[in-house]
Amino acid sequence: MTEKKNQETFNPIKTITQRTFRKNRSRNLVAVLAILMTTLMFTTLFTLAQSMCKNLIEMTFRQTGYDAQASCKAITPEQAEMLAAHPDVKELGQSIVLGLAENRQLGGRQVEIRWADDSYAAHSFAAPTTGRMPQSAEEAAMDTITLDRLGIPHEVGQKVTLEWRKDISDPDAEPVQAEFTLCGFWEGNQSGYASMAWVSREYADAQTQGQLSTGTEDGILGLYMVQVSLYSDNNIEAAMDRILADTELDGLEYGVNLAYSPEMGATAIQETLPMYLGMALVFVAGYLIIYNIFQISVAADTQFYGKIKTLGATDRQIRKLIYGLANRLCMIGIPVGLILGWLLGAALVPAFTGIIESGGAVSVHPLIFTGSAAFAWLTVLLSCLRPARLAGKVSPVEALRMNDADTPRRRKTKRSHTGESLAGMAWENLGRNRKRTVTVICSLTLGLVLLSCFYAKNTAFDMEKYLAELTIADFELADATSGNYIGGYDPQGTTLGKDLVQELETMEGVETVGHQYSHQLVWQFDDQTTENLKGFYTDALLADWARYDPAGVDAFHHAVDTQEMNAVVFGLDGIPLDAVTQPQYVMEGSFHPEAFSGGDYILAVGPAIAEKDGHPVLPVPSVGSTVTLEGRSYTVMAIVFPLDPVDRGASEAGAPEAMEQHFILPTDTFRQNWPENTLRKLFFNVDDAHMDTVQNWLDAYTATVDTSLPVTSRQSMAQQYEAETRSTAVMGNTISVVIALVGVLNFVNSMVTAILSRRREFAMIQSVGMTRRQLCKMLVYEGLCYAAVTLVLSYLISALAVGVGIRGMVAGGFTTFRFTLLPLYICTPILLVFALLIPFVCFQNLESQSIVERLRMD
Amino acid sequence: METILKTTGLKKYYGKGETLVKALDGIDLEIERGKFTAIIGTSGSGKSTLLHMLGGLDIPSEGSVNVDGTELARLNSEQATIFRRKRIGFIFQNYNLVPVLNVWENIIFPITLDGRKPDQDFILQVIRLLGLEKKLDSLPNNLSGGQQQRVAIARALAGKPSIILADEPTGNLDTRTGDDVVGLLKMTGREFRQTIVMITHNPEIAQMADRIVQIENGRIAAQ
């Protein structure tokens, strides 16, 4: 007893904090889980946001093609030297353009033949990762995209032949055939506008004969340009102007990298904003649920706080106790949540940024961790606020009397004649703490409703509808130059040679085929068409158009003034003709196959607008009017929608820059008029059994015979779409699952706390004669009541939300609404099992202590 | 003599309408310093409620309580708590022990909450008198009802408060221990000039008091 005297100072609040914490293991577990999940959600959100941001910036750099702050295209090497000497210039990269590679296999991909110094290459994402930059005239370095197109293995020392013209504006100029030895290569940048093929300075000087140009007026051969890297990203324009003033180069033209412009940042934010908002909304919902879980845990202690208050604990001391406990929980929950959240985020990043080439970089910004930790901690503190205030406000005696039921006054209950049934008792018990019951039911319902909505929205997407607009056949093959937007389409291209077409069309399993030919010409149009054009392109529309394509507007005005524009005539038969003349794609007039095949009728391709979209006229020749093309006249039968697979493609090589009108003729008529034009696109459908054989045959063909053959298959389109939308799907599913999990955790937690907090009461009713079977039954009934109310509410609200909300949301687009509550059907048995299992398990746990023990328990 | 506890028109109503309970219905009571007052009354007559009011544990519906010149209504919750832990020793009808603290810690709990140093010699003396010396390390759950009651008494005495409010402190004790406890209360009361207000159902113990107040239906029936 005397040792008591020597006991060092006893800190009552600290002692109680420690011991309470140790005592409530199971409850702490739930609270820690709640904190962990909050932290996890925040960390995941932050990791995703940060990584997305990082990847988006990276992507814009790759799209603009370089990551230096500014570039100059009208500068002399002497001026560049002066710039480089300025202290604010970090690095200056130089390059000399020779021309564009025009190898047939490169169709559609711009490959620039240039010399560049190491800095320029590095800042253009084109520094060789294997090998080195070219040093002698025979050497060249290029990216893997170009090598793949040319069918050259990724190996230093391979021979590469590049074909180019010194004067690209002259289609008849003598092409240069240059053979190089590959001295280095790097992973190509798909999102960049062009690939680089670096040659040595020696080769460049030999080609330009030392003549460097400072503008594109006289071709691009010898065009000298530099990239300027600065130390700071802020106010690039001002910094550049200052540097130019310092070096007395005022007025020198330069361009600021678009990726650094504030508008770019704004667009990036704008593009990701809806996603962030959606995420935020769901996170708020999840957060509220977690808040509830934690609050239930703290609120259960209010009675205890009342007790120590009667013994003289001040409000401050009680708050200290509450926060002390919360902090201990945080100390476990937050670090674990941070780690798991980051891992989850890291796992999700590729799904989000998968479409961005080179994406998938996971950010480890310290802000992620400090931010999430702070948010989670704040959540916990907020959850403590209310119980702390409550304990402070309530008079101590009242706090003492407060037990599980939140209203001490006894409600008069109508007793049924048969006396009190167990189910009735269970139902009444739910009503005892109505606030908690409502909270739990609401949070669980919220989780289930969100889950149903996400699911219904995701399943509403109709791949068939989507693909129908993008592909009209199982396989679509095109001429290599069909998509060559730089060099232009060659109407006499040889990619789809007779033998190839013959072989494919007679291949086993091929069901239907279709062809597309095309021809471009200058077309004089009539007054009616002019009126139509003017009627369609209102001033507002033109102003809008001018914002992103001022050249297009100029072309429009030119066309209207001269009544002359380019006409592209497609000769169609089979699949493409059937597709584009389906009733839903006929915008005006009507299609009569027999009359059309006669050759006197023509179809005009309209603008890409849904229906007429409120436009009084379409900007094309009117139905019934006459169109004269190279001497032959046709009557416009109908105006059709510009279906992508039919209408997409580059303009013909060498055609003047002008507005374009597309027309469709039957193949036969087309072939009569322009017999020397070769096939532009081949479409064919294959039965399901032979899909793979045909695909394999084509894969082999493009790998060994003709690497330049563009093949689009429905299958690969579907896969590509899935890759592109995986992020949203993953997001929706992850969030739904997390919310559902949190809801279940909440359900479990509240049932467990409700049962545990009534241990004494149960002991009492057991001591007065209720058998354990009866008690167990009552508890199970309680659980079932909980589940039943939740489910009924979830079904009602989900049905409403899905049937009205989601139906409205998915209207239009590539969707077909299907009413489904599948997630609910799946959750129903799970919830019921939980409702049965939890009371049972808890009760087993209770039974391990004798009635007397429990009666004495505090 | 000097009045230390004074209530005027003290009322406490619970609920409303049909379920209205008038726990206290106009109590005017004055208690003098150093006196030992016993409160008696049938169960549910409002005794505990009155005691809670005197200790500032609950807020009256009407009327006022004055403790040693301090109007309790004037104090905010924080001040009331500090006032209570410095001046009043409470013995609760249901003991109100902190389950996670052992007997010794329970006894010194209010003193340490107040940041004071317990007077160990005095407390040990009280503990010995109450026969708790063997139980100091036990947790309240492992004590009998009588033992718990004695811990509650020791706790109330430990801080040498000027007022002791005891709600049936001998209810769970055998007659001899009960008499000893009341004897102890009286003794320390005299020694430290403590004012004692004690609720009891035991007429013999009530007889040991300087004054008996009888409560019925929330009013003073006799004194």
Ligand SMILES: Nc1ncnc2c1ncn2[C@@H]1O[C@H](COP(=O)(O)OP(=O)(O)OP(=O)(O)O)[C@@H](O)[C@H]1O
């Ligand atoms: N928080 C409360 N809510 C509703 N009624 C209450 C509350 N506290 C006390 N009462 C009622 O007030 C009346 C007086 O209660 P009190 O506890 O003061 O009685 P008591 O005289 O101490 O009885 P006992 O001798 O049985 O302890 C009782 O009828 C009780 O039901």
Ligand SMILES: [Mg+2]
């Ligand atoms: Mg009482």
